[in-house]
Amino acid sequence: MEKLINIISGLSTLIGNTEEEAKEQFNLFQLTSHQMHYLESIHLLDNPNITELALQLRLSKPTVKVAIDKLIEKEYVYKIRSDEDRRSAHLHLTEKGKLINQMHEYAHKRIAESILRKLNNDELETLEDLLTKVLVDK
Amino acid sequence: MEKLINIISGLSTLIGNTEEEAKEQFNLFQLTSHQMHYLESIHLLDNPNITELALQLRLSKPTVKVAIDKLIEKEYVYKIRSDEDRRSAHLHLTEKGKLINQMHEYAHKRIAESILRKLNNDELETLEDLLTKVLVDK
DNA sequence: GTTTGTAGTTAGTAAAAACTAACTATATTT
C-alpha cells in the first residue's frame, strides 16, 4: 500500500507539473486561473446556462454573469438563446475558448511520449491493460 | 499512442476529481484556493523567504507579504528570521498548515484503495514495476 | 387570465488580491 501511494503521488506530481507547464504557455493569452476554470467548467457541463454554471462553481448568478460577460467580450465564450425556454441561454466555447481543452490534450500527449520513451512494446501493452482495468467504472 | 493518451486523460481526471473532493473538505477550514496555493508553494519550496515565494508565484513582494500576514494571523504559517542574513525570514507551515499536505496524501490513499479493489496481487506488482519505470528520471 | 416561479440582468457595494512608490534595516562592494 505504501509503495502504491508513493507511486500515485509521483504520478500526480508528473501530471500536475506537465499541466502547469502547458498552462504557462496559455497564461500568455491573458487568462486568470479563475477564468480558465470557467472555461473548463463550461466544457465539463457541456454548454450549461448561467444558473447551472453558478451552481457548479458555487457562486451567485450575478457573479457568474459578470465573469461570463468578460469572457464573451474577450471572445472565449458565446451565448445561444434556448428555443425551448426563451428566458435561458446556453454557454458555448468559441474556437479560442476551446484552446483550453487542447492545452490539456497537449499535456497528456507529452506524458504519453515520455512513457513511450521508457517502456518497450510489451510493457506498454501490459501497462495499458492494467490501467484500463483500473479506470473502468465499478 | 491514441489509446495511451486516452488512458492518461482518464487518469488525470481521476486524480483531479479525487483531489477536488479532498479539497472540498478542506474548504471548511476557511481557506481560499489562492491561500491553499500559498501553503502548497511553501511546502514545495521548502521554507522559502518572501522574495523566493513571490518569484515562484510571479507576484510582487508586497502582494505576497500581505497574503502571508493573513496566513500568519490565521496560524497556518510562521516566520523564522535567518541567522545568516538577518534581513531575511524563512516561512514555515504550522501543524495546521501542514494539513494541506495531508489532504493530498488522503486523496492519493483513496486512489490507491480503488486500485487495490480492481487488481489482484500479480497485476498490482506488475503495475507498480511499470509505473516505477515510467517515473524514474531520464 | 392572474398569480407564482424561474432565468437572466442591473445597480450598488464590500472584500480580496493585485500593483507601484517609498521607506527601514541589514549586507555587500568599492
Add this chain to the structure above:
DNA sequence: AAATATAGTTAGTTTTTACTAACTACAAAC
C-alpha cells in the same frame, strides 16, 4: 566608511471577484 544592493515592510491605489436586492422577461400553475 561611503555607496550600493537586497529583504522586507508600509501606504495608497486599482482591479478583480464576490455579494445582496431589485428588476425584466418569459414560463408554468392555479
